[in-house]
Amino acid sequence: MTTLDDLPIRDDLRGRTPYGAPQLDVPVRLNTNENSYPVPEPVVEAIGKALAAELRDLNRYPDRDAVALRADLAGYLGHGLTVDQVWAANGSNEVQQQLLQAFGGPGRSALGFVPAYSMHPLLALGTCTRWVPGRRGADFGLTAEEAVAQVREHRPDVVFLCSPNNPTGTALDPAVVTAVLDVAPGMVVVDEAYAEFARPGTVSALAVLPGHPRLVVTRTMSKAFGFAGGRLGYLAADPAVVQAVQLVRLPYHLSALTQAAARAALAHRDALLGTVAAIKEQRDRIVAELRARGLRAADSDANFVLFEVGGDQSAAWRTLLDAGVLVRDVGLPGWLRVTAGTPAETDAFLTAMDKLTGTQAPRSRGEQ
Incomplete structure (x- = not known):
């Protein structure tokens, strides 16, 4: 079977793999910073x-x-x-x-x-x-x-x-x-x-x-x-x-x-951008609740949060995935990134984090 090494590919491309985040069929996908809300x-x-x-x-x-x-x-x-x-x-x-x-x-x-x-x-x-x-x-x-x-x-x-x-x-x-x-x-x-x-x-x-x-x-x-x-x-x-x-x-x-x-x-920008405020609310909620659990979380102006898990982030990523929550391992030792999604997705992520860390803080309420 022919492989890349058998082809006259550029030398600087040899040994490399294509870019891409995992596309897995899991209940909660929070790894590619997509907008979790469907198009109205x-x-x-x-x-x-x-x-x-x-x-x-x-x-x-x-x-x-x-x-x-x-x-x-x-x-x-x-x-x-x-x-x-x-x-x-x-x-x-x-x-x-x-x-x-x-x-x-x-x-x-x-x-x-x-x-x-x-x-x-x-x-x-x-x-x-x-x-x-x-x-x-x-x-x-x-x-x-x-x-x-x-x-x-x-x-x-x-x-x-x-x-x-x-x-x-x-x-x-x-x-x-x-x-x-x-x-x-x-x-x-x-x-x-x-x-x-x-x-x-x-x-x-x-x-x-x-x-x-x-x-x-x-x-x-x-x-x-x-x-x-x-x-x-x-x-x-x-x-x-x-x-x-x-x-x-x-x-x-x-x-x-x-x-x-x-x-x-x-x-129809007003309808499409109508979810931005809700996403920002969940982003800020993730930051606050992770910090309440004693974890470091970076300040965010985006629709995601970078947070520290300590130790092997790839093992933490796998633990969260086993709990049905897909986040992103960006290759930063000890840190993972999670997209801010719907309130229910935030709930699932925080529950998975509690299992990962063995800690829990009081949840902010008001989620639907």
């Missing part, structure tokens, strides 16, 4: 009608540049953005891949501050961009001084900043973004996949865009919008950046069906 029926109907309207013309290619969708996304983001400043693709992963195709590549480097989103180094690998793993503080924080020092040391062509950061959950101080912009020789990409879940007063990097043509802010509809299966990510940047990624994007990369479904979802 009125939105299902609206998306269905939008898709039906496209079916007769599937013999034709879609709008190559998705202009109408980009205009809708610009309207959603606000900040005075126009269609020329927005680009969309199949998830923010593809957006970031296109950015590395345009601004990274052979002979160039990308810097990210780990632990952070694990796809960034894989996207760098796929585009033959040298990956530089930057450092965070012992508390997983990142100060402007620490970031600037590392950017000056490595002189990367692309800097990735995550706000809120995945897997730690905390948003960046805007001063970090502006400080990095002041010294970075290349592009600065702020990954805001979880921006809609940020705590009050959190400032988006979108506010920093004016006057910074090398800044890119990436977003997704997978999380807050509950549109993970729709695969729609996007960026906001200077129009010249959009022109740059258009040089490397595949032709007709966004299908007519994807564009129609995403536009229908955006038109």
Whole structure:
């Protein structure tokens, strides 16, 4: 039987495994930061009608540049953005891949501050961009001084900043973004996949865009919008950046069906984003109750919580899985990550944690 080793695959890909979190059939799935709430029926109907309207013309290619969708996304983001400043693709992963195709590549480097989103180094690998793993503080924080020092040391062509950061959950101080912009020789990409879940007063990097043509802010509809299966990510940047990624994007990369479904979802944003407050409540509840049990839990501006289990986190992950609760082992020794879901899912997670630790704290009530 032929194996990868028998094929003339690139040397830097040998021995590697594909990215992916376990997709297991368990009662409570809290490992991939999906929105646990199903799409509301009125939105299902609206998306269905939008898709039906496209079916007769599937013999034709879609709008190559998705202009109408980009205009809708610009309207959603606000900040005075126009269609020329927005680009969309199949998830923010593809957006970031296109950015590395345009601004990274052979002979160039990308810097990210780990632990952070694990796809960034894989996207760098796929585009033959040298990956530089930057450092965070012992508390997983990142100060402007620490970031600037590392950017000056490595002189990367692309800097990735995550706000809120995945897997730690905390948003960046805007001063970090502006400080990095002041010294970075290349592009600065702020990954805001979880921006809609940020705590009050959190400032988006979108506010920093004016006057910074090398800044890119990436977003997704997978999380807050509950549109993970729709695969729609996007960026906001200077129009010249959009022109740059258009040089490397595949032709007709966004299908007519994807564009129609995403536009229908955006038109019903209030209904889809109506679950955000409930998810944030469960996130804060998880933090409070884990701490009440004497466990460390990171402050979170996202729809997940990073928490310490001590010892072998893989064994703790298996214990929780045996209890019917799937969380994420992000490879951080002694820590796991759990998605904030419904009240019932939080109950199940906390019950499983009680079995894991042998401790229990009084539950906050009010769950339905």
